[in-house]
Amino acid sequence: MKIGVKYCGGCNPEYRREEVEEVLRKHFKISYSEDVDILILINGCRKACLAEEVEHPNILVVGSPMSEEEIVRKVEDAMKELGKAKP
Amino acid sequence: MMNGKEYIESLRKYKPTVYFMGKKIESVADSPILAPHVNAAAMTYELAHDPKYEDVMTAKSHLTGEKINRFTHIHQSTEDLVKKVRMMRLLGRKTGSCFQRCVGLDALCALYITTYDIDQKYGTDYHERFKEYLIYVQKNDLMAAGAMTDVKGDRSLRPHQQADPDMYVRVVERREDGIVVRGAKAHITGAVNSHEIIALPTRAMGEKDKDYAVAFAVPVDAEGVVMFFGRQTNDMRRLDGDIDCGNAKYGTVGGEALIVFNDVFVPWERVFMCGEYDFASELVETFATYHRQNYGGCKVGVADVLIGASAAIAEYNGVEKASHIVDKLTEMVHLAETCWCCSLACSYEGFKTPSGAYMPNLLLANVTKLNITRFPYEWSRLAQDIVGGIVATTPSELDYKNPETRELIEKYLKGKADVPTEHRIRMIRLIENLSIGAELPESMHGAGSPAAQKIMIARRANLDLKKEEAKRVAGILPDEDYQRVRGEEKKE
Numbered sequence: 108m109k110i111g112v113k114y115c116g117g118c119n120p121e122y123r124r125e126e127v128e129e130v131l132r133k134h135f136k137i138s139y140s141e142d143v144d145i146l147i148l149i150n151g152c153r154k155a156c157l158a159e160e161v162e163h164p165n166i167l168v169v170g171s172p173m174s175e176e177e178i179v180r181k182v183e184d185a186m187k188e189l190g191k192a193k194p
Numbered sequence: 195m196m197n198g199k200e201y202i203e204s205l206r207k208y209k210p211t212v213y214f215m216g217k218k219i220e221s222v223a224d225s226p227i228l229a230p231h232v233n234a235a236a237m238t239y240e241l242a243h244d245p246k247y248e249d250v251m252t253a254k255s256h257l258t259g260e261k262i263n264r265f266t267h268i269h270q271s272t273e274d275l276v277k278k279v280r281m282m283r284l285l286g287r288k289t290g291s292c293f294q295r296c297v298g299l300d301a302l303c304a305l306y307i308t309t310y311d312i313d314q315k316y317g318t319d320y321h322e323r324f325k326e327y328l329i330y331v332q333k334n335d336l337m338a339a340g341a342m343t344d345v346k347g348d349r350s351l352r353p354h355q356q357a358d359p360d361m362y363v364r365v366v367e368r369r370e371d372g373i374v375v376r377g378a379k380a381h382i383t384g385a386v387n388s389h390e391i392i393a394l395p396t397r398a399m400g401e402k403d404k405d406y407a408v409a410f411a412v413p414v415d416a417e418g419v420v421m422f423f424g425r426q427t428n429d430m431r432r433l434d435g436d437i438d439c440g441n442a443k444y445g446t447v448g449g450e451a452l453i454v455f456n457d458v459f460v461p462w463e464r465v466f467m468c469g470e471y472d473f474a475s476e477l478v479e480t481f482a483t484y485h486r487q488n489y490g491g492c493k494v495g496v497a498d499v500l501i502g503a504s505a506a507i508a509e510y511n512g513v514e515k516a517s518h519i520v521d522k523l524t525e526m527v528h529l530a531e532t533c534w535c536c537s538l539a540c541s542y543e544g545f546k547t548p549s550g551a552y553m554p555n556l557l558l559a560n561v562t563k564l565n566i567t568r569f570p571y572e573w574s575r576l577a578q579d580i581v582g583g584i585v586a587t588t589p590s591e592l593d594y595k596n597p598e599t600r601e602l603i604e605k606y607l608k609g610k611a612d613v614p615t616e617h618r619i620r621m622i623r624l625i626e627n628l629s630i631g632a633e634l635p636e637s638m639h640g641a642g643s644p645a646a647q648k649i650m651i652a653r654r655a656n657l658d659l660k661k662e663e664a665k666r667v668a669g670i671l672p673d674e675d676y677q678r679v680r681g682e683e684k685k686e
């Protein structure tokens with residue numbers, strides 16, 4: 108299953124967005140592409156500009172700091188959901 | 195949706211217990227003391243029917259799909275948040291006063307979000323209950339007073355530590371059909387001319403404050419609710435005529451009241467928090483954020499009127515071309531528009547909450563309100579400078595209207611020859627109303643005193659990230675983008 112990451116513009120982030128990517132790389136194979144099964148939008152704040160702009164069938168939105176477990180659980184849940192949906 | 199006239203008529207159906215100057219007010223709709231505040235609130239209804247204003251004054255209910263007054267709408271987008279502050283500025287400009295209805299709106303929005311979150315954690319049904327209540331408010335186009343501020347007794351003590359346990363509103367009895375509440379809420383805007391009172395806790399609570407973690411709604415005339423309408427400087431001028439009031443039609447600030455809940459019964463369907471003390475701070479913060487968002491709208495609308503009055507009086511006095519006057523008027527505009535920028539910014543930077551409702555950016559909403567605790571003092575100071583000492587010494591309307599003395603006042607209060615003396619007096623009185631009375635302490639304390647905003651700003655200041663940026667710029671931490679630009683190797 109392909110997992111992509113897209114960053115918001117990072118004008119005034121409320122936390123280090125790179126930490127989310129670091130966690131993702133530790134547990135999954137990811138790329139900077141939207142042509143993926145699950146697209147993770149890393150927003151610097153709760154405004155979450157990307158969530159308003161990006162169109163993709165399977166999006167995960169991050170807009171505030173999250174623990175490693177939370178990030179991993181969310182991605183795994185999304186993968187399971189998608190696995191179920193796919194024949 | 196009601197129009198202004200229908201709103202005033204609707205008040206006759208309610209029989210709230212209201213005291214003022216040692217007497218009971220028999221009819222809110224007919225009291226000359228309350229009239230300016232009733233008129234200002236009526237504008238929130240009237241403009242919703244005017245094609246010139248309906249775009250900001252109305253919205254589509256996300257629950258019923260019906261067209262509703264925006265003062266009962268739960269924001270469904272950042273555009274809704276922006277329209278809210280546009281509505282605030284419009285009404286501030288139209289009334290030159292407080293139109294009161296925003297507090298209830300903010301209470302509705304805060305409860306929508308927090309009841310959802312409480313239910314997620316505890317499996318309660320507050321949110322569904324609240325939605326039913328919201329539909330009732332929307333369908334009947336009701337005005338709700340937002341009653342958060344408790345009387346608080348000794349400010350250094352928590353609710354349960356107070357010598358008198360009633361210093362914060364609390365639950366004194368839980369029954370099968372509802373709860374009984376006791377306590378009092380202070381400074382509640384538009385309370386006497388509202389249809390409903392929505393009460394919320396005023397601070398974060400601990401487990402021992404459980405009984406104080408209560409949110410509910412009651413009609414203004416519920417049994418046991420007693421209100422004391424607050425005095426304002428110069429309030430009795432209303433009985434003498436219209437000139438000396440400065441803004442006889444719409445008054446100044448919101449007409450606040452002390453609301454006492456003397457063992458008031460609240461049925462369960464109107465209880466939206468009862469004992470969930472761990473959600474008190476979320477509810478307070480959410481409400482405060484919505485409420486602080488407003489102030490760069492409403493106060494700037496009122497400032498538009500004050501700036502206009504200052505420019506007009508400068509003309510009446512023949513000083514409008516003096517360079518320092520032009521500079522002072524420009525400074526007033528700059529201050530006001532800075533506050534407007536803040537309200538717009540916190541709205542555009544708003545976000546979607548798990549409940550689906552949108553709320554403004556918390557940091558920026560607090561910055562908005564902190565500016566309002568300062569800038570109106572400065573623009574009022576400038577207005578007082580421009581108008582002259584006459585703002586504090588103008589003879590009374592009664593002397594002006596007295597045939598024996600009118601001629602003398604006509605002659606000696608004259609400004610420029612082609613400006614009627616009465617116009618000059620009216621403009622002076624308007625500036626007095628806007629820059630000397632309750633308007634300024636309202637800017638200071640309404641939606642919380644400055645220290646409350648400073649706490650919120652400090653909490654969201656994110657100094658660690660700022661320090662990181664400083665270290666990178668100073669060359670203490672690596673700067674990968676810079677290294678790429680210069681073709682330098684990445685330092686390990």
Ligand SMILES: Cc1cc2nc3c(=O)[nH]c(=O)nc-3n(C[C@H](O)[C@H](O)[C@H](O)COP(=O)(O)OP(=O)(O)OC[C@H]3O[C@@H](n4cnc5c(N)ncnc54)[C@H](O)[C@@H]3O)c2cc1C
Binds near residue numbers: 343448450642
């Ligand atoms: C015109 C007007 C309209 C208002 N309308 C409404 C309304 O519609 N609904 C509503 O709920 N409220 C309303 N308010 C109330 C407003 O939110 C309060 O005035 C504000 O929160 C300050 O509370 P207070 O007036 O009790 O002042 P206090 O709490 O007595 O504050 C006085 C000073 O003491 C400081 N202080 C207080 N407690 C502490 C503490 N524990 N530690 C350190 N310092 C402390 C404050 O920072 C401040 O500097 C209105 C106020 C005004 C003036």
